[in-house]
Amino acid sequence: MRNKNPEQKNGVIAAKNQSLHQRTKSDRRWFFFFISPWLVGFVILTVGPMIFSLFMSFTDWDMLTKMNFIGLDNYKNLFHDEIFILALKNTFKYTLISVPVNLVISLAMAYLLSFKLKGMRFFRTLYYLPAIVPAVASSILFKNILAKNGLLNKGLSFLGITGPAWLLNKKAVIYGFVFLAVWGVGGTMVLLLSSINSIGDEMYEAADLEGASRFKMFTSITVPQISPVIFFNLITGIIGSLQTFTQVYMITDGGPDNASQMIVPYLYKNAFSYYRMGYASAMAWILFFIVMILSVLVLKSSSAWVFYEEEMK
């Protein structure tokens, strides 16, 4: 009985299948129609160039003479290039200091600004202002602030400290850049602040009833609740400071004696001052792997300390 009219039934299913098929086909067309600007850009400005860059990194191309395939020589030479090794060390040192310092200070500020006191809007604006100054302008400014008789040393002399000539001292220069990074702490601060403000009052009220101190509430409610945002800022902070360029280029040009040379300014110099395109491309790939490895490490570690609400359910 069920297969009374198999031809007819199959016909209906076939028609349905066909319309479904056409539907998905049309859906697919619309999808590619809308994402086409990005997709075209992705192919011609990302994938294509990445392949070309990888290829170039195995050549000695200088844009003037013939391109010669030299295998892994660029990579080998990079690890014997003292300036590159120094640039790597400096970039790591700068990242290792500026990212945690920035996060801790911005967290402290965001916490203070989350108190519901009068005038918080004013302070929020004041703290955020340095983050919107263009890097060119803040670099020019800090070139003067970090000078021997600049503002920073004047401030330190009030505390009875004689500061070094930050930009001329090989040991101090990286810390000079950390000061500039800390000045822009507002960018991280606003993100943390908005997520602190979005935590509901219930948890604090419950903790309050149990007699928890404010510090205890901060460490066991606020920080875990906003840990995904802290994590987001940690990742973007690391990626951003590994790619520091404008500050170094404008303030010290890598000096004194390459003590503040970093990966991207050195890459820029090789590519656009010496036209060593192959060598600079190899450098870009090393930077790429460093960024990827660090991102993966932080991502892997995140499950241990980042608190996601879904896991509770």
Next chain:
Amino acid sequence: MLDKHIPLPKKIFTYVILIFFGFILFAPFLYMISIALASKQTNALQTFTLIPREFNLSNFQELFSNLFSGNRPMGKWFLNTMFVVLMSIIGQLFSTSFVAYGFARMRYKHKNAFFLILLGTMMLPGQITLIPVFIIFRNLGLYNTLWPLIIPQFFGSAYNIFFTRQFMTAIPGSLYEAAEIDGLNNFGIYRTIVLPLIKPALAAITIFTFNFAWGDMMGPLIYVSDSNKFTLALGAANLSASSNPTGDINTSLVMALSLLLSIPQILVYFFGQKYMFQLNLGVGNSGSK
């Protein structure tokens, strides 16, 4: 935060810390103003003070003296910058909203894979494509023009697409169904329903693109060599590199230009902050999902 009963001493302590940090963060601005207003003599001796002691506008006058000729045609730099900024904003608004709509509403079985690739490009350090893209634009004959700064903006940016898509997925599905019954196709829905509803996201794209295009130095540095084609940021960088305490281009002149360079971004922030905070919140929340 729970703030029903902050005792007075704690309140005062909080304000003291807030004012102390606020002062430290504001001092560099004051120093910038003080240097921009300093005289030639102060420049020669490099004895700048935190609190402005002089009120010397000659540095600003000098900047505005030769707007369209000479070594530092500020007027041209400004027009170049505005051209790049406006074209970049047009490019980003068009491409980002378009692509985001595709990711938000269209159905395709591999859509998520494409979206993951898009997110992946956010982590990609830009330097990896810097040199090949430079060679592409040079071979197209676009070296020493502003086009290499503008053209990439017409392909959307991953970050903008990401948050605009979030915004679009919040539009109730019934609106789309109603539009479909009215016989609108997907493009019609995008144009007449979606675009008007995502104005806050479009405002945020405008602000972010303005900030990037206005302040970008590395792009113009690589693509532009003729000082008539500089943007303001590159012009400021160039002046800074050739400045000398006793020379024609001194610290005060460079600082005056830095101040002028900063003011538009500060204004954009004040007028656009409600949109930016809305989206900051969006990013914050997306982190917790």
